[in-house]
Amino acid sequence: MRQPFRKALAERNSGKALIFDSGPIISLVMNNCGWILRPLSKRYNGNFYITREVQNELIDKPLNSKRFKFEAMYIKEFLDSGSLKLIDDNADVETNRLLRLANSIFRADKEDLRIIQRGEIESLAFLKKMHADGLVVDERTLRMLIEEPLQLRKLLTKKLYKNVTIDRSNLRQFQKLIGDVKIIRSSELCVIAFELGLMDKYADGSKRELLDGLLWGVKLRGCSISNKEIERVIKLEGY
Amino acid sequence: MEEQVRKDILNVLNKGLKAIKEEDIASLRNLSNHTIHDASIYQDDYSITIGIILYSLSKIYERTNYREFKGWNFCNKCILTFFPRAIKALENNNVEKYEKIVHDLFDTIYKLDPKLRSHIIDVFQEAKIHRASRLHEHGISVGRVANILGLSEFEIMEYLGKTRISDVSFGITKDVKDRINFTRGLFK
Numbered sequence: 001m002r003q004p005f006r007k008a009l010a011e012r013n014s015g016k017a018l019i020f021d022s023g024p025i026i027s028l029v030m031n032n033c034g035w036i037l038r039p040l041s042k043r044y045n046g047n048f049y050i051t052r053e054v055q056n057e058l059i060d061k062p063l064n065s066k067r068f069k070f071e072a073m074y075i076k077e078f079l080d081s082g083s084l085k086l087i088d089d090n091a092d093v094e095t096n097r098l099l100r101l102a103n104s105i106f107r108a109d110k111e112d113l114r115i116i117q118r119g120e121i122e123s124l125a126f127l128k129k130m131h132a133d134g135l136v137v138d139e140r141t142l143r144m145l146i147e148e149p150l151q152l153r154k155l156l157t158k159k160l161y162k163n164v165t166i167d168r169s170n171l172r173q174f175q176k177l178i179g180d181v182k183i184i185r186s187s188e189l190c191v192i193a194f195e196l197g198l199m200d201k202y203a204d205g206s207k208r209e210l211l212d213g214l215l216w217g218v219k220l221r222g223c224s225i226s227n228k229e230i231e232r233v234i235k236l237e238g239y
Numbered sequence: 240m241e242e243q244v245r246k247d248i249l250n251v252l253n254k255g256l257k258a259i260k261e262e263d264i265a266s267l268r269n270l271s272n273h274t275i276h277d278a279s280i281y282q283d284d285y286s287i288t289i290g291i292i293l294y295s296l297s298k299i300y301e302r303t304n305y306r307e308f309k310g311w312n313f314c315n316k317c318i319l320t321f322f323p324r325a326i327k328a329l330e331n332n333n334v335e336k337y338e339k340i341v342h343d344l345f346d347t348i349y350k351l352d353p354k355l356r357s358h359i360i361d362v363f364q365e366a367k368i369h370r371a372s373r374l375h376e377h378g379i380s381v382g383r384v385a386n387i388l389g390l391s392e393f394e395i396m397e398y399l400g401k402t403r404i405s406d407v408s409f410g411i412t413k414d415v416k417d418r419i420n421f422t423r424g425l426f427k
Contacts, residue, residue, distance in 0.1 A: 018425070023381060026396045043426050057382070057392050068393040108280050109243065117382030133425055138396070140410045141380035147412040152378060155409040159377040160276050183413075188422040196426070222381075222396030224405040229415045236416055 016046025053119030
């Protein structure tokens with residue numbers, strides 16, 4: 001179901017919105033729990049959105065391959081049924097501006113480090129435009145850029161064995177444009193699904209094991225949650 | 240081609256040739272890792288391709304059963320001649336010739352006996368995904384890496400799950416308790 005931007009914006013004004021990057025949908029689907037998007041979107045009382053670039057990565061590209069064709073069909077059904085909605089606008093000025101800034105914050109060997117792809121930034125741009133509640137993203141780099149850019153610099157320096165510098169003016173502009181962004185991962189969605197009892201049918205006696213299996217499942221499918229964080233979540237849930 | 244990239248590729252080619260002659264698989268794999276830094280910074284085809292070639296060769300020479308396949312001698316000969324030709328082209332700063340030599344190496348794969356060809360194509364595909372995970376480990380986003388290497392994010396995510404990248408302490412940003420509390424608030 002296509003969702004022209006103005007319509008999406010109008011809907012946003014009368015409800016809530018979460019913007020999804022491709023990663024969390026991949027992690028959930030590959031972990032056999034993509035279906036939780038349906039009850040969660042109802043519970044949320046708002047809409048789960050993806051951008052056109054994310055749709056391309058999740059559906060259009062894999063539909064042309066053998067390997068992930070079925071996963072693409074499976075995800076497409078979420079769009080068809082309205083559990084996910086498409087923001088049909090990809091020529092956004094703010095995306096270009098954010099992309100240019102994001103990819104010129106860090107420098108090594110006098111080169112700008114192009115660390116982020118357009119699709120990832122597009123989700124961020126729409127998050128701001130639609131005043132969405134949060135960005136659902138599983139991959140580490142974008143999360144670090146938004147939440148801990150100085151830590152990302154340390155990581156780049158350590159890994160590249162180079163003196164990575166920060167263009168503080170670009171960083172400030174980037175931070176000013178994005179404002180306060182709340183990030184959640186597929187792992188947090190799994191925790192909520194667990195708390196709501198959506199996974200109870202799989203518990204087989206031990207809810208602790210269910211939660212452990214669920215979180216390790218998304219981790220092993222690419223969600224950037226550490227094993228220490230998983231242990232902590234299990235403790236926080238009282239197990 | 241950036242001058243730094245040319246120097247770095249020349250260096251790894253010279254060391255790579257020596258490693259292959261000595262069947263030093265570990266060195267060959269380490270050399271492929273050396274190209275990751277340039278690939279992360281410049282994101283140029285040269286650094287990315289040579290990294291994929293060296294990693295693939297380390298796998299090809301590691302799997303000694305490949306030597307029993309029909310066409311192995313031809314394959315081995317092509318690899319051994321690739322290095323000096325590529326080195327000479329880069330020493331002469333002839334990037335066009337270098338590109339052709341790399342192209343010829345990939346062409347060689349398609350001239351191999353079907354069984355060996357199929358294995359080697361698989362090795363190169365695995366090498367691409369492995370390179371993708373290494374670039375991500377170096378701080379490049381999954382989407383960017385997928386774009387650079389022409390891979391699907393499904394393939395990369397699946398591979399990343401098998402690595403320990405998400406366990407690196409640098410990657411932990413906000414407290415997971417706060418993140419869960421925030422998410423819980425959304426689904427009240």
